[in-house]
Amino acid sequence: MTTPPHHAHPPVAHPTTGWSPATQVVAAGRPARTRGNPLNPPLVFSSTYHSTGTVTPEEFLYTRMDTETWHPFEQALADLEGSPAPAxxxxxxxxxxxxxLALVPAGGRLVVPRHAYQVTLGFAADLHTRLGVDVIKVDIDDTDSVLAACHDADVLLIESPTNPMLEVADLPAVIAGAKQLGVTVAVDNTFATPLLxxxxxxxxxxxxxxxxxxxSGHSDVVLGVVVAADSEARxxxxxxxxxHGAIAGPMEVWLALRGLRTLAVRxxxxxxxxxxxxHKLQQHPAIAHVRYPGLPTDPGYTNATATMSNYGAIIAIQPHGDAATADAIIDALTLWTPATSLGGVESTLERRRRFGTESPTVPENLIRMSVGIEDKHDLWNDLNAALTRVVSASRPHEQE
Ligand SMILES: Cc1ncc(COP(=O)(O)O)c(C=O)c1O
Incomplete structure (x- = not known):
């Protein structure tokens, strides 16, 4: 089966234009449709603005506070995520x-997934050390245990699908349950994107x-964004x-908006x-285990089918053999790029436990794959050749 089944939750159209997200990524954040105006928003490099007299919130003043180059991207993200407040x-x-996470007070309680981006978990550990924050780690796909941990919590941070284990939460149930308990809920939507x-x-x-x-999608920018539910939360x-001054450079935001234009096709x-x-990997004799929420046999399939409009482009595999076998497979590839990060047009992969800081419950031989937009047959041929070469090199000493 290589076509996605019907999903319960198609992406939500924009409330005023009625445009689908695939249209919004192209049309959002454009300058006014006025004769002589540029089609794309201008890129402004200026740390300060002409200003005199009383300071007003409507006026640009100083770029750490606000700059027009951020606005189109911030507006586009607000539209895509369905917020009335700019991102x-x-x-x-x-x-x-x-x-x-600065919303968690000293001595407060934070609930995070057991598996999540390792630096996010490192940040939570730092909050524990410095500020005595009680950090509770949960299996995000076990709704009852997530909600049990949410009693007296200040913030629940969800990743779904999780990095790199690809567990999928019952997002509507977890969010509704946590909100009922008065917990602030944040979702790292990096893997899914607002399109899913x-x-x-x-x-x-x-x-x-x-x-x-x-x-941004082209592995040429480092950037982050928060979209709040409303202006009060923003x-x-x-x-x-x-x-804190953790502001984005104008060039990065301009590039991200340019990348966003092709998000839907990518x-x-x-x-x-x-x-x-x-599906191909699941059938390959060199592979012991595939995690991908789009496989009907995957533990995340039911939740993903109910809550996402597609299954994403991250796969986690475990080959037969140990970390050295996984490394040998990666080294044998010629099209896939061995590299950290994900979400670019090019297919990349890495063995996550090569980082000493990765969660110890992530298997040593787990390879996280970020699938790009190359021809699928070329991607498969490269993988198949590498898997076959490593398997035949390990015979007759093949080990589980
Ligand atoms: C799910 C997830 N959230 C957050 C981050 C951190 O983002 P950045 O590297 O842009 O700081 C990453 C980075 O890999 C990630 O995978």
């Missing part, structure tokens, strides 16, 4: 996460993106950015490639 762009995904799920429309307070990944995030192609490859 807040940051210098990286981590500075966006830091802004949201829109957590704010399910009641989340914040959506976070590493815009470094799919939103206020502390915006204040944090001005205070996501569509990469998702279709991933589904194709996940």
């Amino acid at each position: 807040v762009v940051f210098s990286s995904g981590m500075s966006a996460i830091a802004a949201v 799920q829109q957590p704010l429309t399910l009641g989340a307070d914040y959506v976070i993106h590493s815009a470094t990944k799919y939103l 206020a502390p995030i915006h204040a944090y950015r001005t205070l 996501v569509r192609e990469a998702n279709a490639n991933a589904l194709y490859l996940a």
Whole structure:
């Protein structure tokens, strides 16, 4: 099976234009349709603005506070995630996460997935050490245990699908349950993008993106963004950015908006490639285990089918053999690029436990694959050749 089944949750159209997200990524954040205006927003390099007398909030003053080059991207993200308040762009995904986690008070309680981006978990550990924050780690696909951990919590940070284990939460149930308990809910939507799920429309307070990944999409930018549910929720995030100064450079934001224009086609192609490859990998004798929420046998399939409009383009595989076998497979590839990060047009992969800081419950031989938009047959041929070469080199001493 290589075509996605019907999904319960198609992406939500824009409330005023009625445009689908595939149209919004192309049309959002354009200058006014006035004769002589540029089609694309101008890129402004200026740290300061002409200003005299009383300071007014409507006026640009100083670029750490606000600059027009951010606005089109911030507006586009707000539209895509379904927020009435402009998004807040940051210098990286981590500075966006830091802004949201600053909502946890000293001595407060934070609930995070057991598997999540390792630096996010490192940040949570730092909050514990420095500020005595009680950090509870949960299996995000076990709704009852997530909600049990949410009692007396200040913030629940969800990743779904998780990095790199690809667990998928029952997002509507988890968000609704946590909100009922009075918990602030933030969803790192980096893997799914707003084209596959829109957590704010399910009641989340914040959506976070590493815009470094799919939103910009060309592995040439490091950037982050927080989208708040409304202007009240936005206020502390915006204040944090001005205070801490983790601002994005204008060039990065301009590039991210340029990348965003093709998000829908990139996501569509990469998702279709991933589904194709996940099925092929599952049948390959060199592979012991494939995690991809689009496989009907995957533990995340039911939740993903119910809550996402497609399954994403990240696959996690475990070959038969140990970490050295996984490394040998990666080294034998000629098209796939061995590299960290994900979400670019090019297919990349890495063995996550090569980082000493990766969660110890991630298997040593797990390879996280970010599927790009190359021809799917070329991608498969490269993988198949590398897998076959490594398997035949290991015979007759083949080990489990
Ligand atoms: C899911 C997820 N969230 C956040 C981040 C951090 O983003 P950045 O590297 O842009 O700081 C990453 C980076 O890999 C990620 O994968």
